[in-house]
Amino acid sequence: MYNGIIYDITERKEAEETLAKVELARKKEVHHRIKNNLQVISSLLDLQAENLGDEWIREVLRESQNRIMSIALIHRELYRDREDNVNFSTYIRELAENLLGTYRVGDSKISLCMDLEENILFDVETAVPLGIIINEIFSNSLKYAFPDRKCGEIRISLLRKKTGEPEGDSFSERKGQSFETNTNFVLTVSDNGVGIPESFKMGTTDTLGLQLINVLVEQLDGSIRLNRNRGTEFVIEFAVQRCGK
Known part of the structure; x- marks a missing residue:
């Protein structure tokens, strides 16, 4: 038996x-x-x-x-x-390398500085919109931040911070699910170029790329903040239900 x-x-x-x-x-x-x-x-x-x-x-x-x-x-x-997840730190490096090649900045003095937490894993539902967001912001920096192409720096940072039980209108509550912890991420893409005019407003832009950013940040249930100190800085905060490390 x-x-x-x-x-x-x-x-x-x-x-x-x-x-x-x-x-x-x-x-x-x-x-x-x-x-x-x-x-x-x-x-x-x-x-x-x-x-x-x-x-x-x-x-x-x-x-x-x-x-x-x-x-x-x-x-x-x-x-x-x-697995069913993308190692997003590796992905960002490859995406940045491709864009630098596309805009032919290899011979210029535009440098790239990355602060990426290793082994951040996202599923395709998070990876695709986030990848397009990075593509749009990084491309804008390459096209507009340094008109003379003499020198400059673009910075990309992706870090996580763990929180306890979500409060208020949290990501998990909006999805109608309950989780013991929420994993929050902060994506920052910035440059020290000529900057964006004070008259520019993210919510009312008619530029396709920036409209895409707004729509995709909303799709991630995230938030976006634009800082104009010594160049241009986009700070995007979002949460995911599960993340590997």
Whole structure:
């Protein structure tokens, strides 16, 4: 009897492990296909841009390419990993490197300083909007903060802070779920460039990139703050239900 029970448990565990491997392979294939399809779209936009003489339209297409690339990188990371989460610190480094190459700042004296907490893991629902947000802010710094391209610094910081039971209109309460702890994050992207005019207001901007930032911060149930001290600084705070470390 005992041998039969042990056999049943062993057989069940083996079946569960097999199913888990099949599910992992299926997910990896999905992420691989999404990444490849996004790269095809990006290549088509690149070909289209080469045949256009209007510099403004070419810039619009390049911005679209960068947004697509920011999403494709996430699916590449998910394809590489055995888990369902993106190592976001690694992702930010790759995204920044790609954008520096896109805007050809390698020969300039614009430096990049990053303060990234290691092993921050986000699922795709958090990683995609956050990746696009970073893409938009970082691209704006590269395009507008240093008109003469002589020198400057862009800084990216992503850190977490743990809190106890959420209070008031908390992230977990808005989602209708209850958690013992909430993991809060602070993303800061700043530069010491020419700055943004005092007349500029985040809530009333008609710029597509900044409108995207507002919408995606709201999607993350987060908040955004703009500081104009010695350049431009965007501070985004948001919470996640679960985060690996």
